[in-house]
Amino acid sequence: xxxxxxxxxxxxxxxxxxxxxxxxxxxxxxxxxxxxxxxxxxxxxxxxxxxxxxxxxxxxxxxxxxxxxxxxxxxxxxxxxxxxxxxx
Numbered sequence: 001x002x003x004x005x006x007x008x009x010x011x012x013x014x015x016x017x018x019x020x021x022x023x024x025x026x027x028x029x030x031x032x033x034x035x036x037x038x039x040x041x042x043x044x045x046x047x048x049x050x051x052x053x054x055x056x057x058x059x060x061x062x063x064x065x066x067x068x069x070x071x072x073x074x075x076x077x078x079x080x081x082x083x084x085x086x087x088x
Contacts, residue, residue: 005082009075010037016072026069029061033076055080 013034016022022030036054058080066073 005078006037006041009079010034010041012072012075013037016069022065022069026065029057029064030072033057033061 013030017027017030017034033054036057040054058076062073062076062080065076
């Protein structure tokens with residue numbers, strides 16, 4: 001998993017949260033994913049490992065957001081693919 005990709009996802013989530021274009025339910029899911037991402041990004045790359053719940057949160061967020069937020073859903077899907085690629 002690359003820090004660049006995670007930073008891009010974190011930025012997209014922040015933009016979505018600030019835009020007001022998401023429902024409260026979506027906002028809750030995005031905030032959970034954002035907290036997990038910030039925890040990963042706070043640790044230097046060689047030592048970082050995704051929190052155990054990040055994969056599940058990404059899966060739930062994809063299911064919940066895919067109809068109304070295609071760009072964000074695409075980023076979440078890419079993150080999930082990256083987790084799979086590294087064996088998580």
